[in-house]
Amino acid sequence: MPRPVFGGSCPGSRPLHFPTAPASAPTPAPAPVAAHTSAGSELRQWPIQLHLVQPTASYFQGADLLLAGDCCAFASGEFHQRFLRGKTLAMACPKLDHGRDIYREKLTAMIDQSNLNTITVLIMEVPCCGGLLSLAQDAVAAAGRKVPIKKVVMGVQGQILREDWC
Numbered sequence: 001m002p003r004p005v006f007g008g009s010c011p012g013s014r015p016l017h018f019p020t021a022p023a024s025a026p027t028p029a030p031a032p033v034a035a036h037t038s039a040g041s042e043l044r045q046w047p048i049q050l051h052l053v054q055p056t057a058s059y060f061q062g063a064d065l066l067l068a069g070d071c072c073a074f075a076s077g078e079f080h081q082r083f084l085r086g087k088t089l090a091m092a093c094p095k096l097d098h099g100r101d102i103y104r105e106k107l108t109a110m111i112d113q114s115n116l117n118t119i120t121v122l123i124m125e126v127p128c129c130g131g132l133l134s135l136a137q138d139a140v141a142a143a144g145r146k147v148p149i150k151k152v153v154m155g156v157q158g159q160i161l162r163e164d165w166c
Contacts (some may be wrong), residue, residue, distance in 0.1 A: 016046040017059045042080040043089065050092040051099065055109035062115050063088040067107070067136055068122040069129045070096075076158040083122055083152070094131030107139030111147050120150040125161055137166065 045059040050067075053060075066087040073079040073091070092103060110116050121136045123129040136149050153162040 042084040048089045050090045055106045060114035064118045072122045095128035108142045111143035122152045
C-alpha cells in the first residue's frame with residue numbers, strides 16, 4: 001500500500017523567519033510578574049539543525065551566524081541573551097552527526113551566497129566539540145570570501161573559558 005506524500009519533506013523542516021521588532025518600536029509595559037519569569041526567546045528562524053537549514057534562506061543574508069554545538073544551549077542559562085541575540089543559528093554535533101562534507105558545503109554556501117558577516121563558533125570544552133571549529137575554518141578556507149570567525153569555548157557548567165577571534 002503506498003504511503004501518502006506530504007510535499008516531499010517533513011513539515012518541521014519548512015523554513016520560517018521570525019522578524020524582530022524594530023528598535024524604535026515602543027516596549028509594552030511589563031505585565032505583573034509571577035514567581036517565574038522568562039527572558040524570552042531570541043530565536044530568529046527555523047530550522048536550526050545544520051543538516052536541515054537551507055544555506056540561501058533569507059535569514060542568512062548578510063547575517064552574523066552562531067554555529068553552536070548541540071550541548072551549548074543546555075549548559076548555559078544565558079544562551080539566548082548572551083549568544084543568540086541578533087544572530088541566526090545553526091546547531092550541530094561534530095561527534096554524533098554524520099556528513100561533515102555536507103556541513104562544510106552548506107557553510108561555504110552561506111559564506112559565498114548569503115554573504116555572512118561573521119561566524120561565532122560556540123563549542124563546549126570537551127575535545128570532540130573542537131571539530132565544529134575546524135569545520136567552520138575549512139568552510140572559510142574553501143569559500144571565495146573571507147569571513148572572520150570568533151571562537152567561544154564554554155565549560156560544561158556554562159562558564160566561558162576562552163573567547164577570541166581566529
